[in-house]
Amino acid sequence: MRLLAVGDVCGVSGCEEIRRMLPKIKREKGIDVCIVNGENSAEGNGITPYSADFLFACGADIITGGNHSLRRKEVFPLLDNNEFLLRPDNLADAEYGKGYCLADFGSFSVAVINLSGKIYLEKLNAENPFLRADELIERAKNDCANIIAVDFHAEATSEKRALGIYLDGRISAFFGTHTHVQTADEQILPHGTGYITDLGMTGPKNSVLGVKSEIIINRLKSNDFSKFEAADGECILNACIFDIDKNTGKTVGIERLYI
Numbered sequence: 001m002r003l004l005a006v007g008d009v010c011g012v013s014g015c016e017e018i019r020r021m022l023p024k025i026k027r028e029k030g031i032d033v034c035i036v037n038g039e040n041s042a043e044g045n046g047i048t049p050y051s052a053d054f055l056f057a058c059g060a061d062i063i064t065g066g067n068h069s070l071r072r073k074e075v076f077p078l079l080d081n082n083e084f085l086l087r088p089d090n091l092a093d094a095e096y097g098k099g100y101c102l103a104d105f106g107s108f109s110v111a112v113i114n115l116s117g118k119i120y121l122e123k124l125n126a127e128n129p130f131l132r133a134d135e136l137i138e139r140a141k142n143d144c145a146n147i148i149a150v151d152f153h154a155e156a157t158s159e160k161r162a163l164g165i166y167l168d169g170r171i172s173a174f175f176g177t178h179t180h181v182q183t184a185d186e187q188i189l190p191h192g193t194g195y196i197t198d199l200g201m202t203g204p205k206n207s208v209l210g211v212k213s214e215i216i217i218n219r220l221k222s223n224d225f226s227k228f229e230a231a232d233g234e235c236i237l238n239a240c241i242f243d244i245d246k247n248t249g250k251t252v253g254i255e256r257l258y259i
Contacts, residue, residue, distance in 0.1 A: 001032040001108060001246055003149060005175045007182065007238035008066070009041040010203025010210030011230035015054050017202050021237050021259060022059045029241060033103070033110055036060035037151060037177045037199070039068045039087075040210065043230060046071030049078050052085055061103060062086065064114040066153035066178055067124055070094060088116035088153055090132040092125045100136050102143045108246045110147045111140035113171075115163075117154025117178075129154075130166060137170055147249050149173040149242075157183070160197050168193045172249045173242040175199050180209040182238045186256040194251030200238025200258070207231030 004026065009018055018036070026034060038060070041051035045068045052075065055063055062084045069079070069087035079085055079097030089099020099114035113136045116126040129152065140148045148171040154160050160176040167174060169191025175198075176183075182200025189195050201210060208216035212231045218224040236259065243253030 001147070001244050002030055003110070003147070003173055003242045003244055004029065004031045004034045005149070005151070005173065005199055005240050005242070006034065006036040006060075006202060007199030008037045008039065008177055008180055008201045008203075009055065010180070010201055011040065011043050013230065013232055013235055014201070014203035014210065015041055015051060017235040017237050018055060018058045025237075025239070025257070025259075026059055031241070033061050033105065034059055035062045035064060035112060035149060035151065037066065037153070038063040039066040039153070042072060044228070047075050048072050049075055052078060052082070056084075062101060062112045064112065064151040064153070064177070067116065067121060070096065086112065086114040088114050088126065089136060090115050090127040090129055092127050100139065102140070102145055108146040109144065110149060111143060111145035113137070113140070113148065113150045115150065115152050117152065117156060117159045119154065119156035119159045121155055129163060133163065133167060137167070146246050147172045147244055150175070152176050153178045155179065157197050164193070164195045164197075165189065168195075172244045172251055175240055182256070182258060184256070186240055186254045188251050188254055192248070192250030194242040194244070194254045196240045196254075196256060199240055200236075202237045202239075203235055204231035205234045205236045
């Protein structure tokens, strides 16, 4: 089967790029399962019921989250009621939602695990992602999942790399999110786990992580903490395709996309 993982969708322009490109990519690449990180899909960060529904309507089977998943209160009921809308499972103070789901596609089932890193994300009060990964992988095995995919929403490349290697052979696919900068290190780890440190983002190409460049430059140069505004203009879509053997759960092919 072919699993497509799409990098952080940024605001309205990112959602429009998903609407424009995702159905075409799924059709041309023969995608069986699509996971989209949508924690920035609402204008001004976070995710709303509208942006979540939009991504599902465009072809996302599962939406994962990150440090902005709980920014918008209006999404709290949906996080509890839609089993395929996730936020990092190891957020210690989170009262809504979860970071695990099992999706049945007939001839195979996919368990998706969403976790947050701890390094440089101390304000989130995330619990140990290694220990939580152990727990959720055991749950996926008890659920008889053929395939297990992990979205690790983390800042530090070292933390992502360490967790990916730690989980090698126990999961099918591991992809990092959060930095909005795609890494060129897609690979199949020694024990069969498909890996990429960060998927990148889906949003305005000429920006700083989806935000108007001048706002970020002024913040860093002059301590001007003006409100973030989403950039506009030409967009990119960053993603990765994992070809996974349904019988073994191992990745047998991997393709990074920068469109």
